[in-house]
Amino acid sequence: MEIAQSPCFDASRSAWSPAEFERQLRAKGTAYHIHHPFNVRMNQGGCTADEIRCWVANRFYYQLCIPRKDAAILANMPDRAHRRLWVERILDHDGYGDYQGCAAGGMEAWTQLGLAVGLSREELWSLQGVAPAVRFACDAYVNFAAKAPWQEAVCSSLTEMFAPQIHKDRLASWPLHYAWIEPEGLTYFRSRIPLASRDVEHGLAVTITHFTTRQAQHRALDILQFKLDILWSMLDGIEKACV
Numbered sequence: 535m536e537i538a539q540s541p542c543f544d545a546s547r548s549a550w551s552p553a554e555f556e557r558q559l560r561a562k563g564t565a566y567h568i569h570h571p572f573n574v575r576m577n578q579g580g581c582t583a584d585e586i587r588c589w590v591a592n593r594f595y596y597q598l599c600i601p602r603k604d605a606a607i608l609a610n611m612p613d614r615a616h617r618r619l620w621v622e623r624i625l626d627h628d629g630y631g632d633y634q635g636c637a638a639g640g641m642e643a644w645t646q647l648g649l650a651v652g653l654s655r656e657e658l659w660s661l662q663g664v665a666p667a668v669r670f671a672c673d674a675y676v677n678f679a680a681k682a683p684w685q686e687a688v689c690s691s692l693t694e695m696f697a698p699q700i701h702k703d704r705l706a707s708w709p710l711h712y713a714w715i716e717p718e719g720l721t722y723f724r725s726r727i728p729l730a731s732r733d734v735e736h737g738l739a740v741t742i743t744h745f746t747t748r749q750a751q752h753r754a755l756d757i758l759q760f761k762l763d764i765l766w767s768m769l770d771g772i773e774k775a776c777v
């Protein structure tokens with residue numbers, strides 16, 4: 535898949551230091567979907583119950599795609615040490631073992647969110663309410679992860695640098711604005727905060743080690759922008775389908 539290239543940079547300039555490269559990656563947070571009008575309105579309490587249900591049902595497709603894209607990356611990773619770290623991401627979402635407690639996994643936690651907002655398990659898992667634009671956006675992420683060199687796919691996961699804040703915002707604002715949602719329904723958001731930070735530590739280490747010329751570092755920024763665009767497009771699709 536072709537990633538759009540940022541317009542003007544001088545490839546002959548020397549590489550950024552790791553610290554400056556990380557700063558440049560983190561600066562991409564200004565384009566995170568935390569700033570999307572639908573997300574802003576949702577966190578300000580402006581959504582109806584139907585709009586919240588619609589967002590939860592559509593976002594479930596993203597939840598479903600994350601372990602599939604992580605499995606695709608795992609398959610492309612030649613190195614055992616990286617695979618040992620990466621496999622945790624799949625288990626985080628799919629769950630493992632006897633399905634008690636945390637082992638139930640993120641998709642089950644998202645299902646509990648669905649139940650808390652008034653969706654049935656069947657409605658959620660049937661994917662009936664998923665808008666085509668949301669499917670296309672999520673599928674683009676899975677396809678990119680399967681086809682790109684694994685380090686590029688790892689780089690595309692770095693939007694997780696910005697995810698703890700979006701989860702914290704929901705934990706702070708939803709109980710105030712949407713008191714009808716049982717607090718246990720918000721467990722998914724709470725659970726992701728430490729996991730996202732752990733994922734980012736590995737993702738940043740891979741990215742900083744792999745993209746070592748100025749040209750490559752710009753490529754990493756373009757990949758991150760591609761993933762930011764996926765998340766933004768998802769919310770565009772959700773806004774169109776749900777409002």
Ligand SMILES: O=C(O)c1cc(C(=O)O)c2c(n1)C(=O)C(=O)c1cc(C(=O)O)[nH]c1-2
Nearest residue numbers: 600690691692693694696697700701726765
């Ligand atoms: O709720 C959100 O806004 C949000 C965003 C993102 C993200 O930035 O990609 C992830 C998640 N949540 C999330 O829960 C999650 O498990 C996750 C995994 C990944 C990834 O790219 O591997 N992103 C995200």
